[in-house]
Amino acid sequence: MTLTGELDYRQYLRLGMMPHILCPGCGHGTVLKAILRAVHGLGLDRERVVFVSGIGCSSRLVGYVDFCSLHTTHGRPLTFATGLKLARPDLHVIVITGDGDGLAIGGNHLIHAARRNIGLTCLLLNNATYGMTGGQGAPTTPPGARSSTMRGGTIEADFDACQLVRGAGGTFVARGMTAAPLGLDELIARALAHRGFSFVEIISDCPEFFGRYNGLGRGPEMLEAQRRHLDEVDDVLAAKRVLPGLETPAGPHPARAHGVLHEEARPELSEQLRARGAMPAPATGRRPAGPEDASGPVGRASVTGQCEIRLAGAGGQGIVLAGLLLAEAAVAAGKNATQAAPKSSSATATSTIPAPIAWMSSSR
Ligand code: SF4
Known part of the structure; x- marks a missing residue:
């Protein structure tokens, strides 16, 4: 699909929530625009789009979008989103999370959402730090990079989120960067169009903490650093002829393959459950009148007249x-x-x- 033309972003924003809390130069604003362009470009019915987030700077984005949204607990957006998707498979459920929220505290949920292939789109904004809480080291902080918890440079190994999701069975795995914003909307649109669990890691920039602690400058300088690594990784991949996504050169900002790294068709979880009769019919949003006609997802009337909820x-x-x-x-x-x-x-x-x-x- 091609996303072209001007877009008045204000139609999708809760203007009453402005001004936003993001620091000047933060990459998350770029991501938000790309998400809105993707939703707009696909022509999605906004009544059927729900944003779910956890805790962190990236998770604050769902408060600014004028859609149904759930700002949930730390590390748990995928669990809330899983319940939502099972109850309302007709919805486009978009999870916005960060590297701390989605890979540390909520890492386990990410693995199992990918394994189950539930029809969610997970956008993981990776700025290699815990921005909101003061620049602590994250699972994606590269070795040697400084954080508020390892001022001399982290000695722990980081890991590649895309390889993790791919290894867990993810059926759509992609990586984008705020340094390449023009392609980001299309990447997100492809993820939204995928049937099953789609995962996009977006390398974002946190000038306030990661940039400041590591001498990378403010937003524009950090984007330049990302672009250099983008070129670098293209060169490495071309020279070594390795599969995209398998090469991970070191750098102050992880230079890793970008674009769609993996895509395959596999039955989606809620469709499989319904095919087996293990799930009730999709909810319509209508509240059942009582236990007698409670044939929807809130329960079934048993032969004894009792309403059982399991x-x-x-x-x-x-x-x-x-x-x-x-x-x-x-x-x-x-x-x-x-x-x-x-x-x-x-x-x-x-x-x-x-x-x-x-x-x-x-x-x-
Ligand atoms: S602390 Fe970092 S991630 Fe958070 S808003 Fe500021 S620049 Fe963005």
């Missing part, structure tokens, strides 16, 4: 929290709720129940 998932996905929220909702609706104590606990059931649950357990 929460399932893997460890760390917030299942216990989801149960607590459900119990709170039940109590708020005038019903009773109880919680069984963990079997491994040697204490009595009542003594292991946290205070909020003890409150919920008492009938109103």
Whole structure:
């Protein structure tokens, strides 16, 4: 697809949220424009586009877009997005995360989202540092680069996010750079058009911390450094005739192959679940009138007239929290709720129940 012409970005922005918090020269603004150009260029229905983010400077972007958006907890945007996509497979769910949010705290979720091939688009803005919290070292801080936690230069190894996602089974893996903004919108548009999990790592720049600590100058100078590495990696790949994405020369800003690194067709998770009858019909947004007609995703009426809701998932996905929220909702609706104590606990059931649950357990 070709994205051409002028775009009035204001139509997609929550202008009441301005001025934004990004520092002068921050690369994240460039990424935001590319995202909006991609959404606009594809002609997506804005009622069917949802942005989800975690915590960090990059995650603040979802607050500025005039779409439905979820600004969630640190490292967990992919878990919220997974639930959303399973409930509403008709939505374009776009996750905006950073290298700290998506590769450190939420790294496990990234691996499994790729493995499952759930139809989300994950845009990971990698500036090789924790910008929002003061320039601490991140999993992508290159060896030797200085951060607020390793002022003499990091001695830990970094890793290649694209290779990680590819290794986990990602079916669309790409890398872009704020130093090459004209191609970024098309890259994101291709990711959005992919059926299944699509991942785009975008090398962004944080002049405030990474640039300042490493003597790379302000925004324009950092972009120049990125462009030099862009040329450098093209030369390396051409000379060695290696597969794109497999070569990782060292540098103050990781110089790695860019463009679409991998693309394959594989069945998408929610489609497979529905084909097996393991999922209810997609929700329409309409609230069921009651348990009798609760055939949607909130539950099914059993032959006994009871409404059963089963929460399932893997460890760390917030299942216990989801149960607590459900119990709170039940109590708020005038019903009773109880919680069984963990079997491994040697204490009595009542003594292991946290205070909020003890409150919920008492009938109103
Ligand atoms: S701290 Fe860095 S990443 Fe955060 S807004 Fe400033 S320049 Fe951007």
